[in-house]
Amino acid sequence: MTDLMRACLVSEFGGPEVLQFGEAPRPYIANSDTLVRVKAAGVNPIDVKTRSGKGVSRFVDRFPWIPGNEFAGIVEEAPYELAPFQPGDEVFGMLLTPHYQGSFAEYVSVPFMSLAKKPKSMSWAQAGATPLAALTAWAGVVDAARVHTGQRMLIHAGAGGVGHFAVQLAHFYGAYVIATASERNLEFLRELGADEVIDYRNRRFEEAITEPVDVVLDLIGNVAANTGSRSLQVLRDGGLIINVPTGSWPEMHEEVAATNRSLQASTLKLSPEGRILTTIAQLADQGDLRCHLDATLPLEELAQAHELIADGHVRGKIAVEIG
Ligand SMILES: NC(=O)c1ccc[n+]([C@@H]2O[C@H](COP(=O)([O-])OP(=O)(O)OC[C@H]3O[C@@H](n4cnc5c(N)ncnc54)[C@H](OP(=O)(O)O)[C@@H]3O)[C@@H](O)[C@H]2O)c1
The missing domain is CATH 3.90.180.10 (Medium-chain alcohol dehydrogenases, catalytic domain)
Structure with a gap:
């Protein structure tokens, strides 16, 4: 060779x-x-x-x-x-x-x-x-947000690489999933298991969401239409925002502190763990993740x-x- x-x-x-x-x-x-x-x-x-x-x-x-x-x-x-x-x-x-x-x-x-x-x-x-997108989705939805039945989770960019795995994982573990995308991806999000979908180009998500959410998985940050900052408005007291794209919203912690509300905020780093990939493979083979x-x-x-x-x-x- x-x-x-x-x-x-x-x-x-x-x-x-x-x-x-x-x-x-x-x-x-x-x-x-x-x-x-x-x-x-x-x-x-x-x-x-x-x-x-x-x-x-x-x-x-x-x-x-x-x-x-x-x-x-x-x-x-x-x-x-x-x-x-x-x-x-x-x-x-x-x-x-x-x-x-x-x-x-x-x-x-x-x-x-x-x-x-x-x-x-x-x-x-x-x-x-x-692996990379699914492990990131796992780190956000399972490890950081501790997904569970009835938890209300908003996932921005639900149709992208990380987002489409996050929607499926949150749905599989029983969360009530709200996801944002443009119009052409709304049906795709529903097929993945989203309970509510919001076309971010035609509706402001903070107006479309009538009941506060427990968790926001933010895959956009403030690089588009202040998505990160606006997300704080839809969180319940004690709720958690997870900002995934490093550098997309450097002021997150200061802005969260300035709300004077009991909100939690975290960035995220994924870990290349084969044991989690084994679970992801099982979910795929039993038809719950694609x-x-x-x-x-x-x-x-x-x-x-x-x-x-x-x-x-x-x-x-x-x-x-x-x-
Ligand atoms: N911290 C970490 O360890 C880590 C790990 C993985 C990824 N990341 C970062 O996380 C981000 C997301 O990664 P990804 O792989 O999921 O990206 P991606 O696949 O490129 O995301 C594309 C998706 O974003 C959606 N989108 C674009 N603008 C939007 C907006 N304003 N609101 C809602 N959705 C919007 C698009 O939907 P439409 O076409 O419908 O607009 C598209 O489906 C990237 O910045 C990436 O670098 C960080």
């Missing part, structure tokens, strides 16, 4: 044109790492932000850099004989960010605790595009995926196929 692999190679930050393709050394495995032959990988807003010199670009300490955070593929090499994932196993997983050798490549090396068995019900592209793909492209068309994501209106996720 050759020691080289095909990969996306970025030599400087910039526009989509910096996404070049060539050969790179195959990653080696150390400690509990598992070598995975990547079949498909998901594309996320963090990829676009980092490529342009924002996001987590400050942690990229050498070029060429291989971007990509999540993937699905087949185990090529296990760290030891009885490790949980052995050659031939079909897996999906996520890399700890930041990293140097990402998943837009033929091979990725990842600690086995960040892997889970690929859901049988998902295609390679769906499985490759699930990954909607807006587009599936070959790796070499990654720039097109970046442009679609930068436009801000992807429904569900975008995946690239590799190999």
